[in-house]
Amino acid sequence: MDTVELLQDLVRMPSINPPGDGEGQVAERLRDELVAGGLSAEMVTSPAGRPSLIARVPGPDDRPPLVLLSHTDVVPVEPDRWRHDPFGGERLDGEVWGRGTLDMKGIAVMHAAGALALAAGEREPTREVIVVAVADEEAGGDEGAGWLVRAHPERVGFRDGRPAPEVLGEGGFGLSGILPRAIMPIVTGEKAPLRFRARATGTSGHGSMPPDDQAIRRMGRFVESVSGPGRARIHPVVRAQFAVLAEAAEGRQARLFRLLAGPAGDLAVHAVAHRLRDRAGVIGHLLADTITPTEVHAGYKNNVVPGLAEASFDARLLPDSDADDVLGSVRRLGRRQGIEVEETARAGGPTSGRGALFRLLEEVSRKLTEAPLPTASLTPGVTDLRFFRARGATAYGWAPLVLGPELLATFHGTDERIPVSGFLAACEAMREVVVRAAS
Numbered sequence: 001m002d003t004v005e006l007l008q009d010l011v012r013m014p015s016i017n018p019p020g021d022g023e024g025q026v027a028e029r030l031r032d033e034l035v036a037g038g039l040s041a042e043m044v045t046s047p048a049g050r051p052s053l054i055a056r057v058p059g060p061d062d063r064p065p066l067v068l069l070s071h072t073d074v075v076p077v078e079p080d081r082w083r084h085d086p087f088g089g090e091r092l093d094g095e096v097w098g099r100g101t102l103d104m105k106g107i108a109v110m111h112a113a114g115a116l117a118l119a120a121g122e123r124e125p126t127r128e129v130i131v132v133a134v135a136d137e138e139a140g141g142d143e144g145a146g147w148l149v150r151a152h153p154e155r156v157g158f159r160d161g162r163p164a165p166e167v168l169g170e171g172g173f174g175l176s177g178i179l180p181r182a183i184m185p186i187v188t189g190e191k192a193p194l195r196f197r198a199r200a201t202g203t204s205g206h207g208s209m210p211p212d213d214q215a216i217r218r219m220g221r222f223v224e225s226v227s228g229p230g231r232a233r234i235h236p237v238v239r240a241q242f243a244v245l246a247e248a249a250e251g252r253q254a255r256l257f258r259l260l261a262g263p264a265g266d267l268a269v270h271a272v273a274h275r276l277r278d279r280a281g282v283i284g285h286l287l288a289d290t291i292t293p294t295e296v297h298a299g300y301k302n303n304v305v306p307g308l309a310e311a312s313f314d315a316r317l318l319p320d321s322d323a324d325d326v327l328g329s330v331r332r333l334g335r336r337q338g339i340e341v342e343e344t345a346r347a348g349g350p351t352s353g354r355g356a357l358f359r360l361l362e363e364v365s366r367k368l369t370e371a372p373l374p375t376a377s378l379t380p381g382v383t384d385l386r387f388f389r390a391r392g393a394t395a396y397g398w399a400p401l402v403l404g405p406e407l408l409a410t411f412h413g414t415d416e417r418i419p420v421s422g423f424l425a426a427c428e429a430m431r432e433v434v435v436r437a438a439s
């Protein structure tokens with residue numbers, strides 16, 4: 001299999017979600033490649049008609065299956081802002097261009113390379129390896145990973161009497177060009193979304209004779225009082241990450257990271273959380289739960305005081321925060337201000353521990369060009385791995401490719417592309433991981 005050509009082919013199959021047309025084409029192309037290499041494969045289709053691919057290298061049942069999880073859909077593009085065709089799959093100056101090269105058709109190809117290497121190898125697999133390429137990640141996963149884990153858990157590695165699967169998925173590219181040394185995150189957990197809606201009522205009336213008790217003003221006070229980052233604190237995974245960042249940094253920066261990793265970190269973080277949120281990128285958003293108003297609705301005419309105002313909130317909680325506690329204090333605050341609060345959604349799962357597979361990922365990460373320092377890490381956003389973690393799987397976000405800030409910014413943006421040399425090395429790293437983890 002030529003991995004670069006396969007990636008180019010997949011990019012040329014636009015699978016923008018919504019609506020996700022083209023997901024099936026991507027899944028079938030991957031299926032054909034895997035079946036040609038000796039894997040058994042099936043397409044499973046959600047009730048709404050969205051196809052996902054499941055392919056296997058069989059192996060004994062006494063060890064957890066290894067699941068390689070990717071998604072076939074991509075986010076939309078603004079084609080006028082791209083320098084090259086986002087669905088051309090062109091190879092230019094040592095890079096493959098196009099939507100999905102990073103997120104995450106490139107990683108799907110790495111997974112395929114890993115499974116094919118295992119199937120072609122001489123040693124008998126010591127556990128089952130399942131390649132899962134799902135629909136609908138970019139719109140929430142209800143027709144892809146979420147549905148599969150709920151409706152067909154046995155097909156994606158969960159079976160009674162057998163240890164829960166270990167899963168590799170998206171979440172962490174290596175990062176170079178910010179600190180003197182590159183780092184390679186191995187994502188062990190995600191912040192958990194908690195969504196709620198608030199409803200304020202008041203006296204309606206005419207703008208010329210405003211009543212005292214106005215729904216919009218009541219809601220305004222509530223929005224202000226409830227929103228923002230909560231108390232800053234350092235989650236154990238973030239603490240370990242600060243220790244690695246201290247190694248990767250120099251001078252004042254290294255001292256700050258060392259301070260945050262040490263026993264004085266819990267106190268120090270209050271003073272610096274604001275600055276880190278502003279300047280330190282992702283990790284700055286991992287220092288507190290956040291509550292953010294995302295929709296506000298009220299009123300219908302410029303001279304009418306409405307009797308109702310509604311707002312929706314997107315809260316993101318650290319993996320060890322208690323959603324009931326957070327919601328409880330939001331509700332208490334609401335009651336005092338005459339606001340009704342209704343939960344609309346929650347998700348999340350526990351952080352995965354660090355066993356033998358984690359140590360293998362660390363070891364293989366260190367061998368990549370630029371010798372990045374591996375570090376356990378959390379992400380503020382969500383991936384499909386949350387469905388697996390919530391059901392008891394150990395899941396890591398790991399993409400063995402080190403990128404500079406310029407390329408990382410193309411993720412969900414314009415001019416998304418992947419360097420061919422890094423991609424080939426990443427395929428090789430994934431082969432090593434799959435073969436060593438499963439034989």
Ligand SMILES: [Zn+2]
Binds near residue numbers: 170
């Ligand atoms: Zn993705």
